[in-house]
Amino acid sequence: MSAQHEQYLVGLDLSGRRVVVVGGGQVAQRRTARLLAAGALVEVVSPQVTPAVEGMATAREIAWTARAYADGDLDGAWYAIAATDDPAVNAAVVADAERRRVFCVRADDGDRGTAVTPATGVHDGLTVGVLARGAHRRSAAVRTALVEALQSGVVDADAEILPAGVALVGGGPGDPELITVRGRRLLSRAHVVVADRLGPRELMDELSPEVEVIDASKIPYGRAMAQEKINELLVEHARAGRFVVRLKGGDPFVYGRGFEEVQACAAAGVPVTVVPGVTSAFAAPAVAGTPVTHRGVAHEIVVVSGHVAPDDPRSLTDWTALGRMTGTIVLMMAVERIGRFADALVTHGRAPDTPVLIVQDGTTRIQRTVRATLETVEKVAAEAEVSPPAIVVVGPVAGLEAPVGGGVTQNGHG
Known part of the structure; x- marks a missing residue:
């Protein structure tokens, strides 16, 4: 590719057109997925491919020719990508493509191909493409900044006024x-x-x-x-x-x-x-390092509103059933009545030493967590001066914790 001129950015309509990808590694996998999204008829030529590419072939999303590249593989192609780990093979693909007047991207050395894949991003029906003369990190950074600006509204993607x-x-x-x-x-x-x-x-x-x-x-x-x-x-x-x-x-x-x-x-x-x-029911525990399900620990989740007490006639919750279950209970809006909820669960079968996690102001800079048990949670929450908004997680998973970030943790296991 000549270094004397600017690259010409163009949008190709590859829908229903044959595209050949030579190579079966991670680069080929990424390019193949994008080509499929564009509606291309993709053929991958490579002795081995990644499991994902093999899965595409098994699902008949692509054609896979399981051998090394050979002269003539570009017959009838509109576009080609040379993405093997062998520079000599990539060079041969580019040369073959040029003879046939097929534009070809060379993944390992963009300047030696006849086309370059821009850093692209999609937002609300717009595709943003950035080329930076081989400076891939720069083009990717600019692409990301543009997409984020569109997402946040800093750059207006559409001047059309939304209808009432x-x-x-x-x-x-x-x-x-x-x-x-x-x-x-x-x-x-x-x-x-x-x-x-x-x-x-x-x-x-x-x-x-x-x-x-x-x-x-x-x-x-x-x-x-x-x-x-x-x-x-x-x-x-x-x-x-x-x-x-x-x-x-x-x-x-x-x-x-x-x-x-x-x-x-x-x-x-x-x-x-x-x-x-x-929903904070799942996000707050996650940022506190606690899953709401875990293999061999909890296979069920019940999210319960705590805006009415267990014995309130307006309650639609079956506390007897919750006491019998062994999985995870997530209580929302429950801080004011946490002691009554804990008592109801223990009364109906939950062990008093069942772990409890409280996440206050989850995902924010003032997030903090309090850990207790059903037996101690009312006292611990009061001593910690827990206030809404807070998410309460009850069950074995509440005893799990991974070091995923900040926040103040207070423990109150009796």
């Missing part, structure tokens, strides 16, 4: 980087944001000054905007021609009353979409 309506966006467990890509994109396009206390507050600083932010905080045992009022606001602003994001903590359909808001919008004829989020 409502998007229920799960903001994730607390860390602003754990919101989904789609959720962050829609947030950057909102005219109005109706935000919960548990939504990632740092993301509010990224919003345009023109965006109206409405606080719908629900503080346990404190002030809260009535759900009916929230429903009215969503409908009112959408009917006024605005795109409204209802930003909620965790996942909007996990104890978030999100379905009530969907019903209210639907009844009013307001278009509504739901963007799932990462």
